[in-house]
Amino acid sequence: MVAAGAFDELWGASRNRAPRAGFEALAAWLRDLPPAELDRRQQAAEAAFRSLGITFAVYGDEQAAERIIPFDIIPRIFTSGEWAALAAGLEQRVRAINAFLDDVYGERRILADGAIPADIVLGNAQYCAPCAGMRPPHGIHAHICGIDMVRTGPDDFWVLEDNARTPSGVSYMLENREAMLRLCPELFELLDVEPVDSYPELLRDTLHSVAPARAKGAVCVLLTPGHHNSAYYEHSFLADNMGIELVEGSDLEVDDDIVWMRTIDGPVRVDVIYRRIDDAFLDPLFFRPDSLLGVPGLLAAYLAGNVTLVNAPGTGIADDKAIYSYMPEIVRYYTGEEPKLRNVETWRCRERDALRYTLDHLEELVVKPVDGSGGYGMLVGPTAPRADLERFRAMLKAEPHRYIAQPTLALSTVPTFTERGVAPRHVDFRPFVLTGADGFRIVPGGLTRVALREGSLVVNSSQGGGTKDSFILSPTPQGG
Amino acid sequence: MLSRTAANLYWIGRYMERAEFACRLIEATIRLSALGHPGDAEPAWRSALSVVGAEDSFAAAGEGLTPFNATRYLMLTEENGGSIRSCIAAARDNARAARTALTVEVWQAINRAWQVVRGRSSPGGVQNALNLVEELKAEMRGFEGAVGRMLRTEGFWFLRLGSVIERSDNTARLIDVKYYLLLPPGQVVGGTLDRDQWTTILQTVAARTAYRHLYQGPLQPWLVAELLLLRREMPRSLAASADTTVNLLSALAGRTGRQGPADRLARKRSARLEDTQIGAVLQSGLHEWLHDQIRDNAALDEAIARQFRFG
Numbered sequence: 104m105v106a107a108g109a110f111d112e113l114w115g116a117s118r119n120r121a122p123r124a125g126f127e128a129l130a131a132w133l134r135d136l137p138p139a140e141l142d143r144r145q146q147a148a149e150a151a152f153r154s155l156g157i158t159f160a161v162y163g164d165e166q167a168a169e170r171i172i173p174f175d176i177i178p179r180i181f182t183s184g185e186w187a188a189l190a191a192g193l194e195q196r197v198r199a200i201n202a203f204l205d206d207v208y209g210e211r212r213i214l215a216d217g218a219i220p221a222d223i224v225l226g227n228a229q230y231c232a233p234c235a236g237m238r239p240p241h242g243i244h245a246h247i248c249g250i251d252m253v254r255t256g257p258d259d260f261w262v263l264e265d266n267a268r269t270p271s272g273v274s275y276m277l278e279n280r281e282a283m284l285r286l287c288p289e290l291f292e293l294l295d296v297e298p299v300d301s302y303p304e305l306l307r308d309t310l311h312s313v314a315p316a317r318a319k320g321a322v323c324v325l326l327t328p329g330h331h332n333s334a335y336y337e338h339s340f341l342a343d344n345m346g347i348e349l350v351e352g353s354d355l356e357v358d359d360d361i362v363w364m365r366t367i368d369g370p371v372r373v374d375v376i377y378r379r380i381d382d383a384f385l386d387p388l389f390f391r392p393d394s395l396l397g398v399p400g401l402l403a404a405y406l407a408g409n410v411t412l413v414n415a416p417g418t419g420i421a422d423d424k425a426i427y428s429y430m431p432e433i434v435r436y437y438t439g440e441e442p443k444l445r446n447v448e449t450w451r452c453r454e455r456d457a458l459r460y461t462l463d464h465l466e467e468l469v470v471k472p473v474d475g476s477g478g479y480g481m482l483v484g485p486t487a488p489r490a491d492l493e494r495f496r497a498m499l500k501a502e503p504h505r506y507i508a509q510p511t512l513a514l515s516t517v518p519t520f521t522e523r524g525v526a527p528r529h530v531d532f533r534p535f536v537l538t539g540a541d542g543f544r545i546v547p548g549g550l551t552r553v554a555l556r557e558g559s560l561v562v563n564s565s566q567g568g569g570t571k572d573s574f575i576l577s578p579t580p581q582g583g
Numbered sequence: 584m585l586s587r588t589a590a591n592l593y594w595i596g597r598y599m600e601r602a603e604f605a606c607r608l609i610e611a612t613i614r615l616s617a618l619g620h621p622g623d624a625e626p627a628w629r630s631a632l633s634v635v636g637a638e639d640s641f642a643a644a645g646e647g648l649t650p651f652n653a654t655r656y657l658m659l660t661e662e663n664g665g666s667i668r669s670c671i672a673a674a675r676d677n678a679r680a681a682r683t684a685l686t687v688e689v690w691q692a693i694n695r696a697w698q699v700v701r702g703r704s705s706p707g708g709v710q711n712a713l714n715l716v717e718e719l720k721a722e723m724r725g726f727e728g729a730v731g732r733m734l735r736t737e738g739f740w741f742l743r744l745g746s747v748i749e750r751s752d753n754t755a756r757l758i759d760v761k762y763y764l765l766l767p768p769g770q771v772v773g774g775t776l777d778r779d780q781w782t783t784i785l786q787t788v789a790a791r792t793a794y795r796h797l798y799q800g801p802l803q804p805w806l807v808a809e810l811l812l813l814r815r816e817m818p819r820s821l822a823a824s825a826d827t828t829v830n831l832l833s834a835l836a837g838r839t840g841r842q843g844p845a846d847r848l849a850r851k852r853s854a855r856l857e858d859t860q861i862g863a864v865l866q867s868g869l870h871e872w873l874h875d876q877i878r879d880n881a882a883l884d885e886a887i888a889r890q891f892r893f894g
Contacts, residue, residue, distance in 0.1 A: 330679040337680040349683045354893070365586045365890040366840050367737065516677050 110256045111514045125182045128293040144286045173569035179517045179551045183578040192443035195545050197248050197536045200421045202437035205242035218436050219429045231417025240313045241540045244415040246509045254515040262444050267422040270549040273336035279572040295577040297547035303344035305544045312539035313411050314374045321374035324348045328396045357400030360407040377413045424473040453504040461508040468508040529554045531562050547575035584734035584737045591681035592891035595674045596745025602670035603723045611714045611786040618779050634760045635665050654706045664779040668700040684738045688729040696722035743833045750822040751880045759873040788819040809861040826851040845886040
């Protein structure tokens with residue numbers, strides 16, 4: 104429904120007549136490529152992904168326990184100017200997120216100053232009370248952030264969500280590029296594309312930089328919930344490309360607040376754990392006692408400063424949807440600057456006026472649970488059936504504090520290969536920001552997710568979304 | 584290397600070897616039951632089930648002992664943990680868990696073998712079953728080839744160790760089930776059925792032409808036994824498997840700088856087999872001797888798991 108009025112990143116407002124400046128080469132490539140050839144390459148991409156086993160599991164879908172995420176071979180492009188502006192904004196935002204985390208688990212100045220309400224932080228389920236007073240090495244809590252962005256116009260970028268816990272998807276950024284290099288090599292001659300393949304090295308450097316002080320030649324590992332987890336492929340891919348061990352909870356043990364991994368040569372001391380397990384499952388002694396995924400004693404080892412957890416426990420307080428609405432204040436408070444990236448207007452339904460507005464405009468809004476993710480349990484007002492609207496109306500009245508509402512954005516579109524030829528589809532974008540002891544590292548690229556169904560705004564892979572490669576163009580000598 | 588990863592690799596080796604052995608067993612049994620009289624099919628399949636220790640579970644499943652049912656049970660039945668399908672599924676599960684320790688090539692070989700059996704519930708007629716066996720054997724060769732191109736480091740050695748321990752067990756079981764055909768030594772031999780049985784045994788361990796090359800004479804039961812138990816030239820013999828086990832464990836010890844009980848057990852077994860003459864084995868009782876071998880092999884398997892903390 105929104106496609107008609109949406110901003111198209113290739114054609115702008117020209118209605119397919121003239122590509123935007125900088126996009127002429129892609130438009131020509133798309134025009135000259137015979138549909139049959141496009142089709143052949145699309146099939147080849149899917150076959151390659153399946154044979155490599157690049158799959159993900161959808162919860163509650165036992166039949167398709169291992170599906171591949173649909174990959175679209177028409178790339179999405181950012182000019183170097185667009186990227187420079189985005190990258191500056193991302194750095195500012197992530198700097199603020201880490202300062203905020205260091206503060207709320209430390210001095211709590213922002214709460215004392217009343218810049219945001221204290222109860223929304225300290226009373227939040229995402230606030231990790233045992234971590235209060237704990238300062239991880241260099242004061243960095245969120246070493247890896249995957250900031251979800253959407254776009255509505257040439258210069259209109261919005262942050263939809265700050266994923267500061269265990270953001271996934273970076274393996275698709277890397278594998279999609281490999282697929283593009285194999286299937287469309289001519290595109291890389293037409294366009295000067297920034298490489299993304301240094302990500303695993305940068306991540307490894309980041310992990311090493313935040314090791315506890317004692318560690319010389321720190322031992323870093325990646326902790327996975329196991330090979331039945333939906334993101335297991337990514338875990339194995341990253342561990343492999345960083346050359347570090349991929350461990351499960353049962354491979355680790357904590358003795359006297361020191362973490363050891365069981366190897367064929369005996370126990371080896373572990374210094375840094377890039378954990379891809381949620382807080383709740385990290386340590387059955389502290390969090391969910393029924394968790395078999397974590398390691399008993401891990402949190403105590405972390406609090407004793409003997410191991411660095413990446414990301415630190417409790418970072419969920421920074422990407423909580425209730426905190427999200429305060430991000431502009433948080434950025435101003437810690438950086439002293441105006442936010443470079445915009446926040447989507449958000450009605451906090453816990454507030455009486457906001458709830459009334461939400462109920463009165465339900466057909467125009469997107470309603471999300473504050474603790475939800477993956478596109479589950481949300482309402483897209485303009486396309487929702489009557490019954491869903493009524494169901495949400497009742498839920499909002501019963502538990503208003505569990506929801507926020509946002510306007511439905513006219514997400515930008517990008518030409519996408521569909522069953523009926525090339526057509527515009529809505530996209531979002533998740534770049535990955537690394538924060539180490541020695542500063543920020545942002546690989547020029549990210550994960551572009553595309554809603555494959557016509558008119559759909561839901562891009563989550565669990566909800567039928569696909570992915571595209573994201574090309575960041577190099578700056579030209581003239582400064583293009 | 585993580586102990587769990589080592590265990591995953593070891594079990595990939597065991598399960599893939601077990602699947603390959605089941606392929607050959609089915610192929611040879613189809614041949615045997617086709618050669619004999621109509622009434623010979625049932626004992627041939629009963630014996631095949633018994634080789635892989637599936638006689639009881641097959642009977643409990645309540646199906647009639649027909650060639651089709653037995654083939655399906657050995658090949659595709661999910662409830663049979665030793666079926667080819669179950670073995671490949673288990674190998675693939677271990678491979679997923681140890682993905683970072685495998686080359687893409689090895690993973691793809693296992694994944695391809697899985698694509699052959701997944702979703703299949705019937706072997707079809709005899710010809711289809713043979714085609715399926717042929718297809719699976721080709722995938723197994725692909726797997727062997729991919730493993731052969733791995734770096735000679737812990738990963739390779741644990742994979743091979745699993746294969747060779749499994750192989751010792753399979754060979755001993757095969758001969759144990761058929762041992763009544765090889766005994767008593769003094770008896771006149773040469774009936775047509777017996778000849779077919781020996782050929783079946785040799786075919787199951789891919790040794791038909793090997794026998795001809797080494798002995799250059801008619802099939803003799805004690806020579807078949809010698810070939811499969813004691814000849815070091817024969818890669819599936821107990822003696823060759825025992826030697827390989829020693830070598831793989833030494834390679835691991837060279838890397839980790841430590842030896843343990845598994846190394847000692849393996850060396851003792853290898854030396855014992857070196858001093859063994861086939862005549863003495865047959866004299867003292869092949870069945871008992873084979874049971875000792877199966878028990879020693881299981882003890883070695885446990886020692887390996889303890890030594891490398893498989894957990």
